[in-house]
Amino acid sequence: MAFLLRVELPDVPGSLGVLATALGSAGADIEAIEIVEHRADGKALDDVLLELPPTVMPDTLVTACHELEGVRVHWISRYNAGVNLSMDLEAVEEFTEDPSRAIARLVEVMPETFRVDWALALGAGDERPEVLGASPTAPRIDNGDVPQAGEWLELAESSTLPDVEAWASTVLAAAPGRLRDGRGVTIVVGRHGGPDFLASELARLGHMVSLASSVQLP
Numbered sequence: 193m194a195f196l197l198r199v200e201l202p203d204v205p206g207s208l209g210v211l212a213t214a215l216g217s218a219g220a221d222i223e224a225i226e227i228v229e230h231r232a233d234g235k236a237l238d239d240v241l242l243e244l245p246p247t248v249m250p251d252t253l254v255t256a257c258h259e260l261e262g263v264r265v266h267w268i269s270r271y272n273a274g275v276n277l278s279m280d281l282e283a284v285e286e287f288t289e290d291p292s293r294a295i296a297r298l299v300e301v302m303p304e305t306f307r308v309d310w311a312l313a314l315g316a317g318d319e320r321p322e323v324l325g326a327s328p329t330a331p332r333i334d335n336g337d338v339p340q341a342g343e344w345l346e347l348a349e350s351s352t353l354p355d356v357e358a359w360a361s362t363v364l365a366a367a368p369g370r371l372r373d374g375r376g377v378t379i380v381v382g383r384h385g386g387p388d389f390l391a392s393e394l395a396r397l398g399h400m401v402s403l404a405s406s407v408q409l410p
Contacts, residue, residue: 193243193244193245193246193270194223194241194242194243194244194270195220195241195242195243195244195250195253195268195269195270196239196240196241196268196269196270196392197215197239197240197241197242197253197257197265197267197268198228198237198238198239198240198265198266198267198268199211199237199238199240199257199263199264199265199266200235200236200237200263200264200265200266201235201236201238201260201262201263201264202234202235202236202261202262202263203230203231203234203235203236204234207236207262207263208225208238210260211238211240211257211260211263212225214256214257214259214260215240215242215253215256215257217256218248218252218253218255218256219244219245219247219248219252220242220243220244220248220253221242221243221244222240222241222242223241223242223243224240224241225238225239225240225241226238226239226241226281235262237266250268253265253268254268269392270390270392279304279305280305280396280400282301282305283298283301283302283305283400284400284403286298286300286301287301287404287407288407291407291408291409292408292409294404294405294407294408294409295313295324295325295369295371295377295379295404295405295408296313296324296325297404298311298313298325298379298400298401298404299311299312299313299325299326299327299330299379300325300327302327302379302381303327303329305400306381306393306396306397307383308381308382308383309329309362309382309383309384310326310327310329310330310331310381310382311325311326311327311330311379311380311381311382312325312326312327312330312331312333312379312380312381313325313326313377313378313379314333314341314344314345314377314378314379314380315345315375315376315377315378316345316375316376320333320341320342321333321341321342321344321345321378324377331358331359331382338356338358338359340353340354340356344366344378344380345368345376345378347366347367347368347378348368349367349368349398350365350366350367350368350394350395350397350398350401351365351366351367351394352364352365352388352389352394353365353366353380359382361384361385362382362383362384362385363382363383363385363386363387363388363389364380364381364382365380365381365389365393365394365397366378366379366380366381367379367394367397367398367400367401367402368401369401369402369404369405369406370402370405371405371408371410372405372406372408372409372410373410377401377405377408379397379401381397
């Protein structure tokens with residue numbers, strides 16, 4: 193079971209090693225550690241992605257952290273199993289390398305980053321939504337079989353989508369963005385047969401689409 197832990201600790205050499213040792217002793221298997229920020233008060237905020245066996249409760253980790261001098265847990269929560277923080281960072285690197293193709297590159301790496309089967313980037317067209325980018329396995333929408341596609345361009349925030357008859361058994365989610373030239377874009381992702389999208393996944397999806405939209409050059 194995957195958890196994401198945000199912890200405050202002294203910003204000095206060795207602190208991270210002491211924290212990792214304490215978490216490991218408490219039963220956690222650390223998958224990734226990312227520095228969130230270095231603060232002026234001599235503290236650092238780190239995000240730790242870790243796996244816990246069913247027999248270990250998250251409270252055990254909080255207790256282990258608080259036994260260390262100067263360490264405080266800000267929060268701990270379930271995280272999408274199978275996803276690691278470095279995948280998000282790799283996706284950002286992909287779409288920032290070529291700002292002229294930021295949206296297209298994000299869509300291409302969506303399947304690996306979000307554990308989905310396909311992704312589509314849609315913009316407003318003359319008669320129906322225009323495909324701005326698509327992963328290799330993405331379905332077509334230019335045959336008129338997806339009348340809901342126009343409604344997806346009106347989303348105000350990342351959310352799950354109702355079932356589409358033409359894509360039976362596919363669980364859908366989408367997130368809107370705003371390009372530098374003012375045009376709207378919506379990225380839709382799909383999973384054949386599930387599982388359902390978690391709230392944490394929707395939040396990640398929204399943040400990633402917003403960032404890629406702000407990077408995309410006209």
